[in-house]
Amino acid sequence: MSGNTFGTLFSVTNFGESHGPAIGCVIDGCPPGMPLNEAMIQHDLDRRRPGTSRHVTQRQEPDAVEILSGVYEGKTTGTPIALLIRNTDQRSKDYANIVESFRPGHADYTYWHKYGIRDPRGGGRSSARLTAPTVAAGAVAKQWLKAQFGTEFRACMTQLGELDIPFEDWMHVPNNPFFAPVADVSAFEDYMDALRKAGDSCGARIRVQASGVPVGLGQPLYNKLDADIAYAMMGLNAVKGVEIGVGFASVAQRGTVHGDSLTPAGFASNHAGGVLGGISTGQDLEVSIAIKPTSSILSPRDSIDIHGQPTEVITKGRHDPCVGIRAAPIAEALLALVVMDHALLHRAQCGDVQQGVPPIRSSLL
Amino acid sequence: MSGNTFGTLFSVTNFGESHGPAIGCVIDGCPPGMPLNEAMIQHDLDRRRPGTSRHVTQRQEPDAVEILSGVYEGKTTGTPIALLIRNTDQRSKDYANIVESFRPGHADYTYWHKYGIRDPRGGGRSSARLTAPTVAAGAVAKQWLKAQFGTEFRACMTQLGELDIPFEDWMHVPNNPFFAPVADVSAFEDYMDALRKAGDSCGARIRVQASGVPVGLGQPLYNKLDADIAYAMMGLNAVKGVEIGVGFASVAQRGTVHGDSLTPAGFASNHAGGVLGGISTGQDLEVSIAIKPTSSILSPRDSIDIHGQPTEVITKGRHDPCVGIRAAPIAEALLALVVMDHALLHRAQCGDVQQGVPPIRSSLL
């Protein structure tokens, strides 16, 4: 309600600031009896971790997660799972020059006006560092969905700044620092090197997919599955656009083309992106998001200070020149959290198996 | 929680089916003492009403709203405002042929698999008719926001099928059936006539704007203002994409270009669309949505029936060949509901005026 809890039945309450003592989250609503340990969560945290290539922030954070509660003898107990990640590589003095001025395109300005106080160190609460607990919680959701339905989540980059990235194969994604589905990423390496040299930043477009999603998840009117996906994705730092299925391209499609035909063997296409009327069809969920360029850049920008006086802002600190590069595992986690919440809600309403009502199932027909 | 309530502090619980006895909503959380009567709500309902031109469904519904509670001697009392709209022009027999088969691109399929039962008459609960109570509730929110902050909402069409609609002036919007911001809509008339003759449908792109929005609305992490806007818009029937500010175009922008500079006189541009870090900047909120082509069309489509057997579906009934045409007032209402909820939430957290914390205010500096 006050904006730091995600989900209702599988709810994740996030806390922490970029340069405070720790960040973390409390997961409430995880079903009991599921195997869980730190290593299962750490894997996704490592995929998001900073400092893994020269194209991302050089902050060195192991982001080691500690499970504080909710697990007994290696299994979830149905009680809250608290996850703690200590901050270890803060360099707060980097932010001395922006304590009293606002970075163009940054949340500095709005936090100040909302609360009358803000923690300027590393962006405080608005830092993308706060996506780490989201990734950790997503790993827990993924684990349950995989075991129940065989659901799998993956994401890749489809555009880097002006450069389109053609889709070659999902297999390439883990083999390059861009999460790009292509074999050769040298063009992206060069692009990023030039950008960094120029003290500038760029945006990215990310494709997120879930397969093995049961049919029937989602509510018809306001808690539609696609609405909740849009909510989750637009809430990710720097996202400015969200599409489901063919997205904006649907505007120019005719009804005779857009509507996915059904055959006894399944749907003939997936323009809908796996959702009809706000409810999952059992097809792959297909989501695309636009991430804006980072606002914390070395190039000088015109701005004002907290007294309304003109000033020039240069952001030192250690920042990602393209926050989209590390966004793939975060987007996966958010999609997993949405699907998880809806899976539990559907189970509440319609049961596992109930007479006259089809059960949750991952196959279409 | 179960998907039929929008908002938390200004919450709207929607009920009804397209061909049931009535539709309506209960608004809970409207501040007391605000003037309200049916006429204030009817105005927006009439803008959304069917049957007003040959380009929309020919269903004739006055959509007359009755206030059942929450208003005493012309003022809100702070208690729930129940709004009732009786359905009057149902023709349920039109749907006989789709009772046992699924329209491609329609919620028929997912409702059936979720619930094991569905009301097929006119789409039942999945009908766009259920946006009427949303529009009514939005009218109440608009009224309060206008009085408190001078906030105004407006929307227009920016693309119809393949046709781009250049922005000329907001003044044209009420003067044509397309909510188009242009003086001459003859090309759109011809386009729609041809489409209708072909038994086909098309999509549309809508721009929604709020001006006079106080700075500071929105939560930093999960209940971001833009996230809630994305949620609201993607939840509108047939929407497949949402953008805030420059949206997907931000991907190819550099940080030096995208981040809106600040000057003592205000922001120098509005690429952000009025939101930074999930919190309103005080600039205009700028939102753009993609609406897919209607799935209920006269052209025959391949599909299956509820037994999984192949069949051909032709949808008679009375349908909008482009649901986007009537979407402008609905999108305005949804944006108003989001802003309203956040205005109350902000007031809860930070008060009207609190020492050391700037009040809600509509002007920037």
Add this chain to the structure above:
Amino acid sequence: MSGNTFGTLFSVTNFGESHGPAIGCVIDGCPPGMPLNEAMIQHDLDRRRPGTSRHVTQRQEPDAVEILSGVYEGKTTGTPIALLIRNTDQRSKDYANIVESFRPGHADYTYWHKYGIRDPRGGGRSSARLTAPTVAAGAVAKQWLKAQFGTEFRACMTQLGELDIPFEDWMHVPNNPFFAPVADVSAFEDYMDALRKAGDSCGARIRVQASGVPVGLGQPLYNKLDADIAYAMMGLNAVKGVEIGVGFASVAQRGTVHGDSLTPAGFASNHAGGVLGGISTGQDLEVSIAIKPTSSILSPRDSIDIHGQPTEVITKGRHDPCVGIRAAPIAEALLALVVMDHALLHRAQCGDVQQGVPPIRSSLL
């Protein structure tokens, strides 16, 4: 959130005022496929209805309920069930003399100070008349719980003013206007006649019971089953105390006495009232509530008016001299709503049947 919705997964949004055009509620989250029609709801409404004996208010209201949505061909569809009850026997002029003064012990005073405006006719929103939609919603919950688990709800009066009512048998309850579990109620008739003649009112104590409740319902920390029961009961008009099991008598019990022993055949006693650690044991839920005397009485009382000036208040209108007399069906409904909500929540968390987790079940061992 704003106080007019009960429950989260089976949520009931109540609207209306005593002397407005209508009262009602929207039930969201009712599982699909359940048989439902007006008659099934009307039965409990009739048990609560005014005007059925000389000991309750003489307002004549049929309280006929209309189902506006959520039911198709006699079965619930999983979409919101809107229930409407038109007000038909208002006599608003009875309240002219209390428009500007406050009845001692009545919500007049607090409404006025909270909202700065109130509907004085018949108590407006604070009227016990608003329990009718709660009873209607409870009837829907009862129906589902009965079918799923065989759960049954009943309530009786155990004290009327100073008079203790010994428990004889549940079979007597429907046979007298007091819901008293005794064969001979002549003493209560006399007591009430004298009270009415004196222009005074009295309180009552009600016992509420649910049998056939599955083991395992309730959350361990904050949404405990007994906490939610206390919330529901204390929220009923005029209730000033709630007990679970032996209640206040537990204070003087020793641990060796209070803790209910377990045997292979079940619990040996039920001091706990069916709840341990906030979770149902499978035993009967046993609840007891204290209802204060009605504040609307004919005897003159010292008070003040809205300007703070002293005045004397006499309440005419038609009022129950003991609101506890009609409280039994309302208390049952509230208990049913709590159990229903927890049954759905439990199903979300633990499933109908899940490996290693016992299913919801109505028998103990």
Add this chain to the structure above:
Amino acid sequence: MSGNTFGTLFSVTNFGESHGPAIGCVIDGCPPGMPLNEAMIQHDLDRRRPGTSRHVTQRQEPDAVEILSGVYEGKTTGTPIALLIRNTDQRSKDYANIVESFRPGHADYTYWHKYGIRDPRGGGRSSARLTAPTVAAGAVAKQWLKAQFGTEFRACMTQLGELDIPFEDWMHVPNNPFFAPVADVSAFEDYMDALRKAGDSCGARIRVQASGVPVGLGQPLYNKLDADIAYAMMGLNAVKGVEIGVGFASVAQRGTVHGDSLTPAGFASNHAGGVLGGISTGQDLEVSIAIKPTSSILSPRDSIDIHGQPTEVITKGRHDPCVGIRAAPIAEALLALVVMDHALLHRAQCGDVQQGVPPIRSSLL
């Protein structure tokens, strides 16, 4: 929703187990700009701490709280305040003998049947140890309410087992280990010594009071202030009854007696306990709760094991022979959390000061 979060606008998410690595909570919704440090919280934690007299559990826990987030330079920032308390004095082997059997009157049984798994060490999640984070969160709420309205909270014991405790003066409460409002507690010392020697336990009755509560807090129908108080109190471990104002004694009162008269100088009495129609009157909130005897006792009890076989249970470990002794600060904290949540909700609905609507205020007239 899943039972580990208290409150909606000032929401407290609790985590941890008695013998896990740590317990704690995340407070979301605390207004910005309020001075806060660990010492302000530690004071109330120390009042609740075990091991402070021979009449409570001898577990030695400093319960030192660490603020992990939400505070910057000694002031709250409006972002989540995470509080961490490490467990330091676990003796898990004490619980070996109850791993497979159920203590009569304890949550062992229900946890096992709900989740199919439980952490038996020290009661796991059902331990009264989990009230420590509640007390910590309550300290934050108290601080804000004190500063805003001058609201104060206090609690005392009014009954210990069979012994009534007459009210002498609040000044005695901090001077004895029983929170008793009397000068001489020797009778209680003797009573407890005998009880401990007998290997038995007893209950207690606690009175909780809030003064300086603004008029107008609470919602009229379902989120009544008294309903939320009952919810909070009944959710406290071992509570079996809750009264507001005169409570169960109201049943035998006449309306002419019970309804508190109003005079230009204020209310003439406070039978209502500070709430009318679910909304605060500005008088003191008066609450009374019944706490049952501890179920973990040394005396042998008949029970069954997880296979349904009869067994005898003796609970070693270190337990409070009367959990009511340490309940006073917890009950205060819960009342503070309820009032805090309602204060923010009222501010959302009615504003700090709004034309035609009286502001929140602590004095009556």
